[in-house]
Amino acid sequence: MCIASPYYLAKFYFAVEKTSQDQTSVKDDCELSSLDDGLKLIDDYREDIVQFMVEMLKIKAVNPDGGGKGEFERALFIQKWLEHLGCKVARHDVPDTRVPEGVRVNLTSIIEGEDSSRTLWLASHLDTVPEGARELWVTDPYDPIVKDGKIFARGSEDNGQAVASTLFALKVLKELDIKPRMSIALALVSDEESGSKYGVIPLIEKGVFNAGDLALVPDTGCSDGSEIEIAEKSILWLKITTKGKQVHGSLPQKGLNAYRVGMRVALEIDGLLHKKYSGTDTLFDPPLSTFEPTKHELNVENINTVPGLDVQYFDCRVLPRYSLTEVMKDFESVKSELERETGAKIELTPIQLEQNTAPLSTARSFTE
Numbered sequence: 304m305c306i307a308s309p310y311y312l313a314k315f316y317f318a319v320e321k322t323s324q325d326q327t328s329v330k331d332d333c334e335l336s337s338l339d340d341g342l343k344l345i346d347d348y349r350e351d352i353v354q355f356m357v358e359m360l361k362i363k364a365v366n367p368d369g370g371g372k373g374e375f376e377r378a379l380f381i382q383k384w385l386e387h388l389g390c391k392v393a394r395h396d397v398p399d400t401r402v403p404e405g406v407r408v409n410l411t412s413i414i415e416g417e418d419s420s421r422t423l424w425l426a427s428h429l430d431t432v433p434e435g436a437r438e439l440w441v442t443d444p445y446d447p448i449v450k451d452g453k454i455f456a457r458g459s460e461d462n463g464q465a466v467a468s469t470l471f472a473l474k475v476l477k478e479l480d481i482k483p484r485m486s487i488a489l490a491l492v493s494d495e496e497s498g499s500k501y502g503v504i505p506l507i508e509k510g511v512f513n514a515g516d517l518a519l520v521p522d523t524g525c526s527d528g529s530e531i532e533i534a535e536k537s538i539l540w541l542k543i544t545t546k547g548k549q550v551h552g553s554l555p556q557k558g559l560n561a562y563r564v565g566m567r568v569a570l571e572i573d574g575l576l577h578k579k580y581s582g583t584d585t586l587f588d589p590p591l592s593t594f595e596p597t598k599h600e601l602n603v604e605n606i607n608t609v610p611g612l613d614v615q616y617f618d619c620r621v622l623p624r625y626s627l628t629e630v631m632k633d634f635e636s637v638k639s640e641l642e643r644e645t646g647a648k649i650e651l652t653p654i655q656l657e658q659n660t661a662p663l664s665t666a667r668s669f670t671e
C-alpha cells in the first residue's frame with residue numbers, strides 16, 4: 304500500500320472532525336491555527352505511522368473463514384497502543400469456538416465532545432483475507448517491506464491503512480488537547496471480510512451505536528483521501544456441491560463424474576448470469592455485476608479416479624438494483640436442469656448473502 308494513504312487519511316479525519324459541524328467556523332483564526340497544528344503534527348508523525356503499520360502487519364489477523372486464527376493478537380496490540388496513549392478502550396468479545404482464544408475481539412474508544420449526544424465513528428476492520436498462493440508473493444506477506452514509498456504486506460491496504468490513520472488522527476486530537484464538537488470514536492472490528500457476524504453486527508445489536516451518530520468507514524478510496532464511497536454492491540458467496548459416483552478412471556461409464564457436472568454448472572451459471580445481469584453503473588468499479596468462480600476444493604488425490612464429489616464456490620458482487628433472490632432463483636434453475644439431465648445431486652449453500660440498498664442520492668467530495 305502507498306505510504307501516502309494513511310498519511311492523507313489521518314489528515315482527512317483530523318480535518319473532518321474540525322469542520323464537520325460548522326463549515327463557517329473553520330474560517331475563524333483560532334480554528335484554523337489548531338487545524339494547521341494538527342495537520343503539521345500528522346506530517347511530523349509520518350515515519351511513526353509507517354513504523355506502526357509495519358509492526359501491526361507482522362501480526363497475522365487472517366479471518367477464520369479463510370483458514371486463519373483471527374484478529375485476537377492484533378486487537379491486543381492495538382488496545383495496548385491506545386491505552387498507552389491514555390485512551391479508555393472498551394473490549395467487546397464475541398464467542399467463536401473456531402479461534403484459539405474462543406472469542407473475536409472488537410474495540411471501541413471514545414473521546415468525549417462538547418456535545419456528547421452524538422458521535423462520529425471511524426470504523427475500520429482488523430481481519431484480513433489469507434495471503435493466497437505464497438509462491439506468487441515476491442516478499443513475505445507477514446514481514447512488511449517498505450520500498451518506493453509503499454508498504455508491501457498482507458492487509459496493508461485492506462484495512463491496515465485505515466487502522467493506522469484513524470489511530471494517529473486520534474493521537475493528534477489528544478496531543479493538541481482538542482475537545483471535539485461532537486464525540487469522536489474509533490471502532491476497530493473483527494470479521495469484516497466474512498460478513499461481520501463477529502464484528503459490527505453484534506456491536507449494532509448491543510447498542511454501541513446510537514441513532515444520529517455519524518460514521519466514516521475508510522475501506523476504500525484513493526491515496527489523497529478525497530474519494531468517498533456512497534454505495535456497495537450486494538454480495539453473494541455460494542458453495543456448490545455436486546454429488547456423482549466415484550469409480551476407477553479406466554471405467555468412467557460405471558460412475559458419474561461430479562467434476563464434469565460441476566464444470567457444466569459453473570459454465571452455465573457464468574454465461575446465464577453475465578447475460579441477464581448485464582446492466583452497468585459508473586458509480587461502481589468495475590461498473591457491472593461480477594460472478595466469479597473462485598475456490599475449488601480438492602476432489603481426489605490421484606489422477607486415475609473419477610471424482611464422485613465436486614465442491615466449488617462463486618463470489619458474486621451484484622449491482623444493488625438487482626435482487627439476490629432473483630440471482631438465487633437462476634442458480635436453482637440451472638441446478639434443477641442439470642440434475643434432471645445428468646442424474647447428479649447438486650446442493651447450493653449460500654455462505655454470505657447480503658442485499659445492499661440503493662446508493663445515497665448525493666455526495667460531495669471532501670475537497671470541494
Ligand SMILES: [Zn+2]
Pocket residue numbers: 428461462495522
Ligand atoms: Zn476491507
